[in-house]
Each structure stands twice: as structure tokens, then as C-alpha cells.
Amino acid sequence: MPKAVRTWLALVLAAPAVVLLPAPAHAATMGYVRLAHLSPDTPAVDVYLSSVAGGAPRKFPAVGYGTVSTYMPLDSGTYSVAMRNVGAAESSQPVLSTSVTVVAGGAYTVAGVGRFADLGLRVINDDLKLPSAGKAKVRVVNASVRAPQLDVSVATTGTTIATGAAFATTTDYREVEPGKWPLKLQPSGSTNATEVAANCAAGGVYSVLVLDGKNGGLTVEVRVDARAGAQVPLGGVDTGAGGSAPFPWVSTVAVMLVSLVVAAGALVVVRRRTVPVRVRRPRQR
Structure with missing residues (x-):
């Protein structure tokens, strides 16, 4: 295999590895925070x-x-979380604000919860310790006013995940058998039930987010909080220092794209040094 080709393959394979490298040593002094909007009429x-x-x-x-x-x-320390009307000046009075104290290794969800009339910011301590071997860990976040009290179970086995989970509350995590199974959600005291497919793998930590559907009824999202063999908490990304930042789920893609661009640039340098002039360069996007 020509040397230039070997170099190109090494650079391309190295690009996604930038995303997969272990966390730096200073991560041991850091905690994790995520933000959520869970108020249906806000x-x-x-x-x-x-x-x-x-x-x-x-x-x-x-x-x-x-x-x-x-x-x-x-970094460990105390942080302020403030919600303002869309487009309001940063100097304006926030609609809501609270503080969260981050300790090394801790994980927290700061959520706007409740109806608009009694809206509040709640700091939820997230227990992301991985489950026992061969198990999954699940909790319920009830953000639906249509189900002020909610029972959640595995439809095929009857295994209870939550009983009477109140609106604007979060249950403790519970270990369950992993697998793909129908999740049954039923307002307490009602015969009406909603079933949704859930896929909870062994070694995973999950939040079942229950929301009001846009066209009535309930809608459910199963969020992966942590997973064996992945960064814990899952998806921890840095949005940058100040300014207007996108919500953090786009950052991993951005890192990969930047890595590929860097690899491509290095490839051009290598080809200039090692490949005769008569060889056509690949078109760059």
C-alpha cells in the first residue's frame, strides 16, 4: 500500500477517535448539569x-x-440558572432563577416544572451509578398535567416502575430486567392506559419522560442518562465559554466534523511532501 494512502487512512481513522478518547484527568474535579423545560403551559x-x-x-x-x-x-462550584422571556435582555429580571452547587462526580438536572401559574425551578440529584450486572435502571419524570398521578409498569410482566408518580415530580431509579418491552402508563384510578415501546439495555440508566401530547393524550420519551462502557454521564459536552450557545446535543457532531477537517488539512500537507506533482489531488468539500 502506498505511503500516502496509509497516511490518509490513519488520519481518517484518527478523526472520530478524538470524540472517543478518555476524559482528561481534570474531569475528576468536575460535576455535570443538564437543563430541562417541563412545564406544559409555559x-x-x-x-x-x-x-x-x-x-x-x-x-x-x-x-x-x-x-x-x-x-x-x-467545574465544582455554585452556578446560577435563570429563565427569561425569549428575546429579553440579559440584564432584565428573570422569570425564575435558582442556584445549583456542583460537587465533583455529581450529576444534576435543573428543570422548570409545574403549571405556569406556580412555575418553579427544581434541582434534581441524578443517581447515575450503573445498575447491578445484567440489570437496567429506570425512573419516571412526570411532566404531564393530564396525568396528575401516574402508574407505570412493564405491560408484559406487570413489573412496577412507579406508583402514583405525581405531576412535576421525579421518582427514584428502580432496577428492572433489561430488554425491549411495552411500557404501560396509566393515570392512577383510571382504566385508560397508554402503551409505548421501550428499549432498556443491560447496564443502562434511563429516565422515562412523560409529557402532554400536542394533540391530546400522553407522549413518552425514554432518555439514556448513562450507559456501561460510555462516558458517565452520557453525552457530557461543553457548550463553550459565554455568548449564545446551541443546546448541547449538537456538539458531538461538531467535534467530529472539525476533526475530519483537521485530518483533511494534514493529508494535504502530507501529499505535498510525498506525492509527485502529476498525481491529482482529491477534491475538497
């Missing part, structure tokens, strides 16, 4: 996250109902 808001120690805040614009970010790694 319009979208701009969310600001800032350290009380100083520095530019991070802004997440127009966050709507049902949105849950991935985890963001943060």
Missing part, C-alpha cells in the same frame, strides 16, 4: 447558566416544553 424561554465565581454566562435561546439537554461538565 412558553419557550431563554435559559442562562453562569458561575457565581464570575465569567460570561452561557445562553440557551428559545428552550421549549419537553426539551432536555445532555449533561454539561462543569
